[in-house]
Amino acid sequence: MSKKPLSIASLSGFPEWLPEQQIVEDQFIQRIRDYYELAGFTALRSRSVEPLDVLLTKGETDKEIYVLKRIHDDDASPAKFGLHFDLTVPFARFVTEREQALVFPLKRYQIQSAWRGERPQEGRYREFIQADADVVCRGQLPLQYDIDLPGMLIDILDGFPIPPVCVRVNNRKVMDGFFQALEIEDSTSTMRLVDKLPKLGREKTQQLLEEQIGADKARKVLKLCQIHSQDTSFVDQVKDLGVTSPVLEEGLEELSAVIAGNQHKRSGAICADLSIARGFDYYTGTVYEGFMEGFEHIGAICSGGRYNDLVAQSSQGKLSLPGIGVSIGVTRILGILMGRGLLRASRSTPSCVLVALNDLESQGDAIAVATFLRSRRIPCEVFDEPKKFGEQIRYANRKGIPYVWFYNADEQGNHQVRNLSAGDQQQVDLATWTPDPSLLHPTVVRVDASEG
Amino acid sequence: MSKKPLSIASLSGFPEWLPEQQIVEDQFIQRIRDYYELAGFTALRSRSVEPLDVLLTKGETDKEIYVLKRIHDDDASPAKFGLHFDLTVPFARFVTEREQALVFPLKRYQIQSAWRGERPQEGRYREFIQADADVVCRGQLPLQYDIDLPGMLIDILDGFPIPPVCVRVNNRKVMDGFFQALEIEDSTSTMRLVDKLPKLGREKTQQLLEEQIGADKARKVLKLCQIHSQDTSFVDQVKDLGVTSPVLEEGLEELSAVIAGNQHKRSGAICADLSIARGFDYYTGTVYEGFMEGFEHIGAICSGGRYNDLVAQSSQGKLSLPGIGVSIGVTRILGILMGRGLLRASRSTPSCVLVALNDLESQGDAIAVATFLRSRRIPCEVFDEPKKFGEQIRYANRKGIPYVWFYNADEQGNHQVRNLSAGDQQQVDLATWTPDPSLLHPTVVRVDASEG
Numbered sequence: 001m002s003k004k005p006l007s008i009a010s011l012s013g014f015p016e017w018l019p020e021q022q023i024v025e026d027q028f029i030q031r032i033r034d035y036y037e038l039a040g041f042t043a044l045r046s047r048s049v050e051p052l053d054v055l056l057t058k059g060e061t062d063k064e065i066y067v068l069k070r071i072h073d074d075d076a077s078p079a080k081f082g083l084h085f086d087l088t089v090p091f092a093r094f095v096t097e098r099e100q101a102l103v104f105p106l107k108r109y110q111i112q113s114a115w116r117g118e119r120p121q122e123g124r125y126r127e128f129i130q131a132d133a134d135v136v137c138r139g140q141l142p143l144q145y146d147i148d149l150p151g152m153l154i155d156i157l158d159g160f161p162i163p164p165v166c167v168r169v170n171n172r173k174v175m176d177g178f179f180q181a182l183e184i185e186d187s188t189s190t191m192r193l194v195d196k197l198p199k200l201g202r203e204k205t206q207q208l209l210e211e212q213i214g215a216d217k218a219r220k221v222l223k224l225c226q227i228h229s230q231d232t233s234f235v236d237q238v239k240d241l242g243v244t245s246p247v248l249e250e251g252l253e254e255l256s257a258v259i260a261g262n263q264h265k266r267s268g269a270i271c272a273d274l275s276i277a278r279g280f281d282y283y284t285g286t287v288y289e290g291f292m293e294g295f296e297h298i299g300a301i302c303s304g305g306r307y308n309d310l311v312a313q314s315s316q317g318k319l320s321l322p323g324i325g326v327s328i329g330v331t332r333i334l335g336i337l338m339g340r341g342l343l344r345a346s347r348s349t350p351s352c353v354l355v356a357l358n359d360l361e362s363q364g365d366a367i368a369v370a371t372f373l374r375s376r377r378i379p380c381e382v383f384d385e386p387k388k389f390g391e392q393i394r395y396a397n398r399k400g401i402p403y404v405w406f407y408n409a410d411e412q413g414n415h416q417v418r419n420l421s422a423g424d425q426q427q428v429d430l431a432t433w434t435p436d437p438s439l440l441h442p443t444v445v446r447v448d449a450s451e452g
Numbered sequence: 453m454s455k456k457p458l459s460i461a462s463l464s465g466f467p468e469w470l471p472e473q474q475i476v477e478d479q480f481i482q483r484i485r486d487y488y489e490l491a492g493f494t495a496l497r498s499r500s501v502e503p504l505d506v507l508l509t510k511g512e513t514d515k516e517i518y519v520l521k522r523i524h525d526d527d528a529s530p531a532k533f534g535l536h537f538d539l540t541v542p543f544a545r546f547v548t549e550r551e552q553a554l555v556f557p558l559k560r561y562q563i564q565s566a567w568r569g570e571r572p573q574e575g576r577y578r579e580f581i582q583a584d585a586d587v588v589c590r591g592q593l594p595l596q597y598d599i600d601l602p603g604m605l606i607d608i609l610d611g612f613p614i615p616p617v618c619v620r621v622n623n624r625k626v627m628d629g630f631f632q633a634l635e636i637e638d639s640t641s642t643m644r645l646v647d648k649l650p651k652l653g654r655e656k657t658q659q660l661l662e663e664q665i666g667a668d669k670a671r672k673v674l675k676l677c678q679i680h681s682q683d684t685s686f687v688d689q690v691k692d693l694g695v696t697s698p699v700l701e702e703g704l705e706e707l708s709a710v711i712a713g714n715q716h717k718r719s720g721a722i723c724a725d726l727s728i729a730r731g732f733d734y735y736t737g738t739v740y741e742g743f744m745e746g747f748e749h750i751g752a753i754c755s756g757g758r759y760n761d762l763v764a765q766s767s768q769g770k771l772s773l774p775g776i777g778v779s780i781g782v783t784r785i786l787g788i789l790m791g792r793g794l795l796r797a798s799r800s801t802p803s804c805v806l807v808a809l810n811d812l813e814s815q816g817d818a819i820a821v822a823t824f825l826r827s828r829r830i831p832c833e834v835f836d837e838p839k840k841f842g843e844q845i846r847y848a849n850r851k852g853i854p855y856v857w858f859y860n861a862d863e864q865g866n867h868q869v870r871n872l873s874a875g876d877q878q879q880v881d882l883a884t885w886t887p888d889p890s891l892l893h894p895t896v897v898r899v900d901a902s903e904g
Contacts, residue, residue: 014499040833047466070569117522381492
């Protein structure tokens with residue numbers, strides 16, 4: 001199998017994977033599903049299209065929408081529908097429409113493609129898969145969810161062979177309360193500036209902040225943003241700034257609970273980072289952004305937060321449903337790693353066994369072997385022509401199939417199995433033979449950068 | 453849980469499911485994946501969009517394509533991309549582009565949405581999921597695949613609680629050879645007429661056929677189309693018509709092999725049906741159409757066939773890759789059955805256990821129970837407020853969660869579990885308790901029409 005980093009896009013921004021890469025994506029998605037379901041989240045799948053008025057309520061992103069028309073529609077008639085650009089907007093619309101048929105608290109996950117007409121670059125695609133999990137309540141949403149969700153993210157990502165992820169947590173109330181205490185009037189634009197800190201750099205941000213709120217406040221805001229800690233020591237650091245307000249206190253308490261509640265996870269898996277703002281307006285409490293070690297510059301590979309009202313994001317604001325959610329950027333993570341040739345599957349097929357075909361007369365025997373192995377949940381295939389065994393073995397090697405099965409291997413009609421990587425061939429009993437468990441299914445392999 | 457048939461589309465032709473329905477779709481897709489992978493098919497996922505010239509090579513269907521533009525693109529500039537309307541065209545394009553990186557015979561499956569701007573009706577949607585499996589070779593494609601693929605379809609569909617499916621098989625060579633022997637010149641338009649037989653009815657088809665090829669030939673063609681059998685007796689019925697040609701003989705032989713090779717399946721699961729034509733031009737041998745008992749009028753719910761050259765369907769015809777494939781209409785099958793309220797999941801959540809919350813002080817104990825159950829792969833959730841147990845149990849009942857867990861249930865701090873359907877509550881040991889295996893995950897339930 002080629003170890004060369006593979007070009008992923010014949011159409012810029014629309015990644016596609018080869019078989020040995022698609023297996024990685026599928027296993028990653030399966031792992032996410034498993035964990036979401038173990039935690040009681042139920043699957044939803046929304047249609048890919050939304051009426052344009054639903055998509056446009058979220059303001060800022062309208063420029064990135066793909067609109068849809070039937071090919072023979074009148075050119076002059078305006079498009080009415082577009083592809084969704086995230087999974088939150090369709091979820092909000094879905095809940096608005098189906099509220100009567102749903103039981104709350106609703107814990108749903110959704111793993112689907114979304115589309116944005118942005119300029120493609122590493123980690124940014126026009127078609128990409130997101131894996132969202134949200135809890136939505138009627139009434140109060142307990143703080144425990146703020147603690148549980150990043151814990152779930154960490155459990156999912158820690159078990160997959162990707163670089164370690166750090167989930168950086170903040171709370172909108174910390175920033176809002178801090179701004180209130182400083183009597184900053186336009187807290188939204190100040191927060192937007194802070195959000196751009198990683199892009200603009202410290203100097204430029206400071207300059208813009210000073211223009212907006214004056215040098216003294218700008219200095220304090222930047223000091224706040226520099227605070228981060230893996231434990232709850234950030235609280236004292238904030239207090240040392242000598243700024244306080246009830247909202248700030250509330251935010252610090254909530255943030256402490258999230259950090260303290262995840263201290264039993266891997267060291268470095270979670271930290272408080274008071275610069276995390278999240279660009280969107282609808283977050284009202286806890287916010288998350290996760291970064292992959294060594295790839296921080298590419299941006300958050302998972303994110304989320306708490307919102308006071310899911311449905312305020314849809315066009316019909318009749319209900320009030322507070323919620324909290326996380327989203328894993330499946331394509332972003334894999335696009336970075338597979339695009340650089342750092343991750344692949346151990347083989348390019350699910351087949352664990354290739355049943356070699358002796359001759360056409362005994363094809364029925366070959367099929368019987370395969371049928372029996374499949375009944376024991378061992379993926380396998382029968383070679384489709386009675387070619388020389390050398391050629392059949394070469395095919396298995398090229399796909400990475402670990403075992404080749406020979407029926408009627410001797411005059412007594414015994415079965416033999418060759419383990420291609422070990423190079424040994426043994427007589428076996430069809431009824432009881434089992435593959436090495438580590439070879440039953442393809443596994444995901446981290447490729448050393450030096451190998452690439 | 454409501455047993456009322458649920459309206460599935462707030463946007464006509466774009467079905468969406470409630471949680472207890474989405475679980476059905478997911479389990480159906482998982483079953484298809486499982487069987488495809490056991491047979492050595494590897495997953496591919498193509499991007500959702502194709503250049504318009506790729507989509508338009510397949511002629512007939514251009515009117516149904518959704519084209520895509522960025523919302524701020526110039527209105528006058530023509531769209532360059534469209535959403536794919538099936539999974540074969542993107543697969544052909546993918547193989548053309550990546551041929552050097554792929555190993556043949558390539559066995560791939562692809563389970564994805566496709567889009568068609570058609571008028572929606574029962575069983576016909578604008579966005580729908582197809583589950584395709586194809587084998588593509590360099591050189592000759594052995595006939596064994598023609599036998600294996602419908603067998604795989606039958607195994608997949610027989611184990612799912614849907615009405616029995618009959619896969620009707622024909623071979624293009626039978627019809628072509630028959631037409632040749634009758635010296636019918638424009639065999640393509642004759643075949644298209646035959647393909648419309650179920651829609652037009654016998655009389656209308658006969659009339660159109662007579663206009664095209666004359667009364668005598670029309671009579672013979674219609675006689676051919678009436679031939680069907682569950683075993684290979686169709687061969688003699690064809691021979692009785694007194695028409696023969698080498699191509700016809702070859703077709704009868706191949707068709708016999710497919711029918712004979714699947715005689716060990718459920719009686720009625722497969723039959724030869726000499727009226728099956730499949731509308732598309734590219735099939736060259738075996739063709740399949742599967743129908744669900746009682747829903748034959750809605751059309752084929754799975755289909756497929758053999759083609760001489762996959763890549764001829766894409767825009768760059770450099771390679772010659774014969775192939776054979778099948779496609780399961782996931783949304784068509786479930787749209788029919790769930791749209792009529794005939795199928796649902798046993799519950800609306802993956803959670804097998806609800807851990808009841810005693811009080812906030814002991815929330816850590818509740819979470820520890822859940823964490824332990826999850827480590828043993830038992831999906832569960834903790835109720836998020838210390839409400840009265842009655843209320844917590846009501847929540848479990850509404851979602852169909854089968855067990856409610858009580859920690860510190862007595863003064864010794866023992867655990868108790870209530871089985872909500874059985875109504876009994878027992879003291880249990882956290883370390884060893886296991887749910888009834890039939891209750892671990894939601895199951896798919898056939899709803900009696902009389903209940904609906």
